[in-house]
Structure formats: structure tokens, C-alpha cells
Amino acid sequence: MRVVIQRVSEASVTIENVIKGKIGRGFMILLGIEAEDTEEDIAWLASKICGLRVFSDAEGLMNESILDQNGEVLLISQFTLHASTKKGNRPSFLKAAKPDVAIPLYEKFIGTLSQKLKKQVKTGVFGADMKVSLVNDGPVTITIDSKNKE
Numbered sequence: 001m002r003v004v005i006q007r008v009s010e011a012s013v014t015i016e017n018v019i020k021g022k023i024g025r026g027f028m029i030l031l032g033i034e035a036e037d038t039e040e041d042i043a044w045l046a047s048k049i050c051g052l053r054v055f056s057d058a059e060g061l062m063n064e065s066i067l068d069q070n071g072e073v074l075l076i077s078q079f080t081l082h083a084s085t086k087k088g089n090r091p092s093f094l095k096a097a098k099p100d101v102a103i104p105l106y107e108k109f110i111g112t113l114s115q116k117l118k119k120q121v122k123t124g125v126f127g128a129d130m131k132v133s134l135v136n137d138g139p140v141t142i143t144i145d146s147k148n149k150e
Contacts, residue, residue, distance in 0.1 A: 001041045001109075001147075002032040002081045007054055007140035011074045013124040014131040021122030026071030028134045031109065032081025033102040034095045034147075041146040042105065046112045049073075054140050062140075066117070073113060073121045076132055077106055099127060 011028035013021045027049070050067055057063040066073070079102070083091035097105065103126055114121045124130040144150065 001034070001037050001045050001105075002145045003045065003049070003143065004030040004078075004081065005049065005052070005142045005144065006134060007137045008074075009135045009137045011132070011134035013074060013076060013122075014133070015125055015128050020124055020130075021074050023072035023074045023122050025069065025137070026073050027066055028074045028076070028132070030076050030078035030081060031106065032078050033097045033105050034082050035097045035101055037097065037101075037105055037146070039105075039108060042109045042112050044149070045144065045146045046109065046116050048144060049113065050116045052142065054142065072119065073117060074123070074134075075110060075113065075121050076124045076130060077102070077126045102126070 006028045008023070008028045009025055011023050012019050029049070051065055053065050054062050055064040055066065055069045055071070079093060079096040080091070082096040083093055084095060085091050096102070106126055110121050110123060124132070
């Protein structure tokens, strides 16, 4: 699994001109799932996300996690995170999991992250054409790959 995490002051996802999910302060996360991903990847990644200390403490230092801040999460499925641009100019998405594999892992990830946060994760719709809006706070943008553990 691969994620792009953006610390936001607000974010939303719109599908067919209707806001599907909206958050205030927290993380907007793009999630890419590949065919080899497992529930171990979900557990590791959810823990890593909840433990990231990228929010300012009272002294203005990035020492607090999303849990410390009682922040929210907007999670968006994003198969293009597994694009390969090795050959030519047209990306290949062969590493991205097919929906029959990806959707159950996506739903499990939502449940695991919601449980760790002790609040519901807001989402888009898997495979939909989505319009994502956000105000990146900082800006702070972090990428994590569960296969590389970084």
C-alpha cells in the first residue's frame, strides 16, 4: 500500500456535484492498493498514520499526532499511485490491484483506521470520478509505502 498524506486545515471530496465527504483539521490521504497487499499492510500503515507526529505542539514544534489533535481523516482511493512510468510516456497501472482485490482491502483499511482514530473516516467512492479540494496546512505532505516500511 502506498499513501500520500497531506496535513490539511480542511478538505472535501465531491462526486457528481454533491459533497460526499468533508473534514476540518486533519489528514487528506490518497491510498493506492497493489495486488500483493495484505491485512498486515493495513495494520502497519494505519498505526504509522495515527502515530505520525506532524502537528504542532504548544511550542510550535511538530510533536503531536492526529490522535493528540483529535483530527479527522478524508481517505480517497487512488490507483494511480502505483503508476509505472519506466517505459514511454503513458503510465502503466499493472501493479495496482484490481477492484475484486482492492475494494475489500480499501474497506478494511477504512474500518481499521476509524477504529484507531475512534471516529469515522470520511471517504470518497472507490473508482468514482472525484473532485478533491483541500487546504494543505504547512504545507506538510508525506508519502509512505508499506512494502518499503518508509
